Amino acid sequence: xxxxxxxxxxxxxxxxxxxxxxxxxxxxxxxxxxxxxxxxxxxxxxxxxxxxxxxxxxxxxxxxxxxxxxxxxxxxxxxxxxxxxxxxxxxxxxxxxxxxxxxxxxxxxxxxxxxxxxxxxxxxxxxxxxxxxxxxxxxxxxxxxxxxxxxxxxxxxxxxxxxxxxxxxxxxxxxxxxxxxxxxxxxxxxxxxxxxxxxxxxxxxxxxxxxxxxxxxxxxxxxxxxxxxxxxxxxxxxxxxxxxxxxxxxxxxxxxxxxxxxxxxxxxxxxxxxxxxxxxxxxxx
Amino acid sequence: xxxxxxxxxxxxxxxxxxxxxxxxxxxxxxxxxxxxxxxxxxxxxxxxxxxxxxxxxxxxxxxxxxxxxxxxxxxxxxxxxxxxxxxxxxxxxxxxxxxxxxxxxxxxxxxxxxxxxxxxxxxxxxxxxxxxxxxxxxxxxxxxxxxxxxxxxxxxxxxxxxxxxxxxxxxxxxxxxxxxxxxxxxxxxxxxxxxxxxxxxxxxxxxxxxxxxxxxxxxxxxxxxxxxxxxxxxxxxxxxxxxxxxxxxxxxxxxxxxxxxxxxxxxxxxxxxxxxxxxxxxxxx
Numbered sequence: 206x207x208x209x210x211x212x213x214x215x216x217x218x219x220x221x222x223x224x225x226x227x228x229x230x231x232x233x234x235x236x237x238x239x240x241x242x243x244x245x246x247x248x249x250x251x252x253x254x255x256x257x258x259x260x261x262x263x264x265x266x267x268x269x270x271x272x273x274x275x276x277x278x279x280x281x282x283x284x285x286x287x288x289x290x291x292x293x294x295x296x297x298x299x300x301x302x303x304x305x306x307x308x309x310x311x312x313x314x315x316x317x318x319x320x321x322x323x324x325x326x327x328x329x330x331x332x333x334x335x336x337x338x339x340x341x342x343x344x345x346x347x348x349x350x351x352x353x354x355x356x357x358x359x360x361x362x363x364x365x366x367x368x369x370x371x372x373x374x375x376x377x378x379x380x381x382x383x384x385x386x387x388x389x390x391x392x393x394x395x396x397x398x399x400x401x402x403x404x405x406x407x408x409x410x411x412x413x414x415x416x417x418x419x420x421x422x423x424x425x426x427x428x429x430x431x432x433x434x435x436x437x438x439x440x441x442x443x444x445x446x447x448x449x450x451x452x453x454x455x456x457x458x459x460x461x462x463x464x465x466x467x468x469x470x471x472x473x474x475x476x477x478x479x480x481x482x483x484x485x486x487x488x489x490x
Numbered sequence: 491x492x493x494x495x496x497x498x499x500x501x502x503x504x505x506x507x508x509x510x511x512x513x514x515x516x517x518x519x520x521x522x523x524x525x526x527x528x529x530x531x532x533x534x535x536x537x538x539x540x541x542x543x544x545x546x547x548x549x550x551x552x553x554x555x556x557x558x559x560x561x562x563x564x565x566x567x568x569x570x571x572x573x574x575x576x577x578x579x580x581x582x583x584x585x586x587x588x589x590x591x592x593x594x595x596x597x598x599x600x601x602x603x604x605x606x607x608x609x610x611x612x613x614x615x616x617x618x619x620x621x622x623x624x625x626x627x628x629x630x631x632x633x634x635x636x637x638x639x640x641x642x643x644x645x646x647x648x649x650x651x652x653x654x655x656x657x658x659x660x661x662x663x664x665x666x667x668x669x670x671x672x673x674x675x676x677x678x679x680x681x682x683x684x685x686x687x688x689x690x691x692x693x694x695x696x697x698x699x700x701x702x703x704x705x706x707x708x709x710x711x712x713x714x715x716x717x718x719x720x721x722x723x724x725x726x727x728x729x730x731x732x733x734x735x736x737x738x739x740x741x742x743x744x745x746x747x748x749x750x751x752x753x754x755x756x757x758x759x760x761x762x763x764x765x766x767x768x769x770x771x772x773x774x775x
Binding site: 212213214215216219266267269271272431433462464465466468469470471473474477 | 497498499500501504551552554556557716718747749750751753754755756758759762
């Protein structure tokens with residue numbers, strides 16, 4: 206692991222790191238904020254999974270999480286959203302060398318691809334759930350028995366599906382404007398078909414609503430959704446999550462924020478609420 | 491004035507606007523955050539002047555000012571740092587079509603240039619002190635009797651010199667890592683010679699330390715400076731401001747922040763302190 210940069214902020218350190226990933230077979234970049242803490246202590250970890258087109262940098266620069274992580278004593282980890290490399294764009298979208306914003310580079314959808322050519326590098330599920338946690342545990346003052354996970358849009362999809370399929374591992378899960386039913390919306394249908402193939406039965410393990418229908422559970426779930434989000438009705442469809450949670454008895458807090466859009470202006474506004482919600486579940490005296 | 495974008499944030503609205511500037515003879519872009527407020531009320535205004543290479547966007551995305559402006563009821567205005575246009579880069583730096591980071595585009599130094607070819611468009615002093623305030627007064631719920639001004643690096647230079655030369659206009663002035671004596675440091679010598687000519691006597695009206703030596707005063711002044719700022723000893727030299735303020739009897743609060751650099755990680759950490767400092771002086775019951 207190599208440190209790309211480190212900047213003091215809010216009494217802690219905002220770092221950016223890169224490493225050769227075994228999961229993706231590429232170099233991967235991620236960011237970690239370590240809040241001020243007593244030497245020798247280990248701190249709970251919040252994972253933040255980003256949305257389409259993003260790298261670690263979007264939330265790192267615009268998420269406004271450091272003040273509250275410093276106050277609450279939370280490590281904040283932001284991975285990239287796909288493998289990257291000079292060949293990967295063309296591989297992902299052969300007919301479009303510039304790449305599509307919703308597939309391929311920046312759009313890994315937190316799955317392990319099974320379809321060529323993506324099955325070679327697009328292993329974001331294994332990267333986020335296995336490889337990167339080991340790296341974090343080995344290199345930061347992280348208490349890996351206390352983890353929570355959150356995300357935005359495609360990253361909300363990642364956070365909820367990862368929490369649903371790893372019961373007991375995360376103390377809490379939350380999302381901003383998540384894709385909750387990729388099997389039923391255009392972004393998800395394109396990505397899951399491309400990475401997992403046409404057999405829709407294989408998609409259900411990467412679809413929060415389908416996972417809940419199939420019996421997966423979390424204790425509770427916090428979602429904030431902008432009412433002026435241009436992707437609300439076609440891609441995000443929080444009503445599908447609401448219905449699935451109601452049927453399953455999952456305690457969903459769904460906050461519809463009138464006038465807010467899909468941007469980091471929305472996310473940063475409610476970031477503190479989400480981090481406090483995680484801290485309540487991570488830090489028990 | 492045309493609205494480029496508006497995003498709800500922290501209960502208020504973050505807007506970006508552009509207009510044809512009479513001062514610069516170019517189109518100019520700026521951002522304004524209007525906090526939540528009762529319709530019909532007018533709010534105090536904080537001006538934020540950015541540093542070298544920046545546009546309005548840097549602080550708008552990374553400054554973390556909205557939460558505290560919403561809490562305190564402050565309008566936050568962020569102008570650009572120079573005129574921009576397809577011809578202006580070549581005009582500014584004839585031998586370097588790509589432009590220099592510290593002169594020309596993104597480096598207006600908040601002066602009205604007197605030297606050709608810059609005297610045609612580089613009129614950032616008039617733009618920030620005359621034209622833009624009129625536009626703000628006409629288009630936003632701004633109480634122009636209650637203004638404060640702050641800035642970063644080159645923008646700290648701008649904020650302090652503007653406050654010193656407009657006594658009574660700003661309730662308060664503060665800066666992050668300001669250039670305090672451009673006449674004595676490489677960045678400033680290059681810019682002031684380029685925009686104002688070789689007669690150093692003309693530079694003193696755009697040099698905070700020289701202005702104080704020549705009798706200009708503010709009631710008090712807040713400066714935060716990172717101790718790990720790579721520009722500290724050669725370009726910023728806060729000790730020169732400290733000495734001038736001491737001699738002049740200006741109440742300078744100079745906070746040296748060990749380990750902090752010149753970036754928005756530093757600025758965002760101390761933004762709330764600065765806005766509270768301004769609010770104390772702007773909002774008197």
